[in-house]
Amino acid sequence: MSTIDKNLTSFLDIAADSDFSIHNLPYGIFSAKDGSPRAGVAIGEHVLDLSVLEEAGALTLDGGPYFNQDKLNAFIDSGRDKWTKARETIQQLLSADCATLRDDQDLQAKALVKQADVTMHLPVRVPGxxxxxxxxxxxxxxxxxxxxxxxxxxxxxxxxxxxxxxxxxxxxxxxxxxxxxxxxxxxxxxxxxxxxxxxxxxxxxxxxxxxxxxxxxxxxxxxxxxxxxxxxxxxxxxxxxxxxxxxxxxxxxxxxxxxxxxxxxxxxxxxxxxxxxxxxxxxxxxxxxxxxxxxxxxxxxxxxxxxxxxxxxxxxxxxxxxxxxxxxxxxxxxxxxxxxxxxxxxxxxxxxxxxxxxxxxxxxxxxxxxxxxxxxxxxxxxxxxxxxxxxxxxxxxxxxxxxxxxxxxxxxxxxxxxxxxxxxxxxx
The missing domain is CATH 3.90.850.10 (Fumarylacetoacetase-like, C-terminal domain)
Structure with a gap:
């Protein structure tokens, strides 16, 4: 059984009763005002746009890109090692002690979108x-x-x-x-x-x-x-x-x-x-x-x-x-x-x-x-x-x-x- 690292906190202000803490980071497919569906994770009241992080070189996985797509199947199919690496990287980028996203206001403006402002889509192609x-x-x-x-x-x-x-x-x-x-x-x-x-x-x-x-x-x-x-x-x-x-x-x-x-x-x-x-x-x-x-x-x-x-x-x-x-x-x-x-x-x-x-x-x-x-x-x-x-x-x-x-x-x-x-x- 995995343990919870209670010292892990985010630089974002996340309510204690939020479903989407830094310990969660669930994956979904969303579109914003431009209407282009792509992958993100939910964090507090925001969606973190993974395609922006991938393009900026902050989230790189062999065999990618995986996140500027309208379904998560390719990322999921990439295997457990990449699931683990992606999760660890995203957690680190959102953590309070990592400057990469915390101190880059331009990157934040591109990568963080309010959940209230997005449309959610079916996250995977469902074969069966x-x-x-x-x-x-x-x-x-x-x-x-x-x-x-x-x-x-x-x-x-x-x-x-x-x-x-x-x-x-x-x-x-x-x-x-x-x-x-x-x-x-x-x-x-x-x-x-x-x-x-x-x-x-x-x-x-x-x-x-x-x-x-x-x-x-x-x-x-x-x-x-x-x-x-x-x-x-x-x-x-x-x-x-x-x-x-x-x-x-x-x-x-x-x-x-x-x-x-x-x-x-x-x-x-x-x-x-x-x-x-x-x-x-x-x-x-x-x-x-x-x-x-x-x-x-x-x-x-x-x-x-x-x-x-x-x-x-x-x-x-x-x-x-x-x-x-x-x-x-x-x-x-x-x-x-x-x-x-x-x-x-x-x-x-x-x-x-x-x-x-x-x-x-x-x-x-x-x-x-x-x-x-x-x-x-x-x-x-x-x-x-x-x-x-x-x-x-x-x-x-x-x-x-x-x-x-x-x-x-x-x-x-x-x-x-x-x-x-x-x-x-x-x-x-």
Whole structure:
């Protein structure tokens, strides 16, 4: 486990509760007034333009340039040695005892941009997207609702990280408006389905990791080496149309109910920044098969997570859920190893969703399906009103951060506003 250097401070004035301390330095793709997307890191209220540092010779990596690009894939693909060198160099440049940037006002003026003045973009090209189902509390809640509570978990759930392959094409960046999906619903068991806008739109509070190193097709990634293949993490709202899914998921699982929007936060928090916040997964019983056991197999992270709902026109959002990543039963290393155990190829930029993250108490459930217990227990909002599912005009905001010894490493947020369903006219 990495330790926190509490003596490391920045020459910039950074609030103690900022997600973006010098101990974090998450990577993203932004554009300023000139409209040209390029790479930066978040530091306090600013974005540090890495393309400016690279051009000025203050941040040089073999094989570059890497940062005057509209995606981070080339930098991530450059390998762990360059990730480490870049992070160490950027930390040094931002530190209070380094004069290179601190004393060069012209370079500062070019390299530091207010976050409020930039537009954020999807940070990576996402070749593939997989969503897991790795929270025991969430899986148990859903199984209890829709099956026998005594058999809430299916027999395979504690033997392997269950997942499905989703649509990389609809991975979207925070702030993108989400159109309510339409599809087949079956309101009455004894009648044919209808075509309708989704009536049970839901959020799913998740995180996701970014694959940083590919394997070869036919060559699985061992659980002992899995962390070498993970670059960093983002927040994920894996929007879900519960009523569409209820009708379509048998016999093959999620399809249109999950393909319309998977929304991610703009900043990728590196595993190097998260290592001081390590913890372990809950006890896995029965003991996993041998390929899912090994050094680092049960490493997890103490990351506080929350979800807020802001109705259209409301003055204040309501926190409806507070949970923690550490509740996840299966680790990211185990997820990645299981994903490749048959020889599946993973690529740089692949996005691997955690699955809905629920905790042990009702206020820590990571979806409206659970919070309102399948629409039987409406959730009260500040200023009046209730919710059983997400309504048109609502903005859903997911936040996350790790904190220890006065040092905070945060993700910012992923937020999305729901727009009404399209008015289809198939005769045109």
């Amino acid at each position: 997207y997989t969503d897991f189902y790795s929270s025991e509390e969430h899986a148990t809640n859903v199984g209890t609702m829709f099956r026998d509570p005594a058999n809430a978990l299916l027999p395979n759930w504690k033997e392997m990280p269950v997942g499905y392959n989703g649509r990389a094409s609809t991975v979207i960046i925070s702030g993108t408006e989400v159109v309510r999906p339409s599809g087949q619903l079956k309101p009455k068991a004894d009648e044919r389905p209808i075509f309708s806008p989704c009536k049970r739109l839901d959020f799913e509070l998740e995180t996701a990791f970014i694959v940083g190193k590919p394997n070869q097709i036919g060559r699985p990634i061992s659980v002992d080496n899995a962390w070498e293949h993970i670059f960093g993490m983002v927040l994920l709202n894996d929007w879900s149309a519960r009523d569409i899914q209820k009708w379509e998921y048998v016999p093959l699982g999620p399809f249109n109910a999950k393909t319309f929007a998977s929304e991610v936060s703009p900043w990728i928090v590196t595993m190097d920044a998260l290592m001081p916040f390590q913890t372990t997964c809950p006890t896995q019983d029965p003991q996993p098969l041998a390929y899912l056991r090994g050094e680092g197999a049960e490493v997890s992270f103490d990351i506080n997570l929350s979800t807020e709902i802001l109705p259209e026109g409301a003055d204040e959002a309501t926190v409806v859920c507070e949970t923690n990543f550490k509740y996840m039963y299966w680790s990211m290393a185990q997820q990645l190893t299981h994903h490749t155990i048959t020889g599946c190829l993973v690529e740089v930029g692949d996005l691997m969703g955690s699955g809905t993250i629920s905790g042990p108490t009702p206020d820590s459930f990571g979806s409206m399906l659970e919070l309102a217990w399948n629409a039987t227990k409406p959730v009260e909002l500040k200023g009046g009103g209730t919710r059983t599912f997400i309504e048109d005009g609502d903005t859903v905001i997911i936040k996350g951060y790790a904190e220890k010894d006065g040092v905070r490493v945060g993700f910012g947020e992923v937020s999305g506003k729901v727009l009404p369903a399209l008015d289809f006219n198939f005769s045109e």
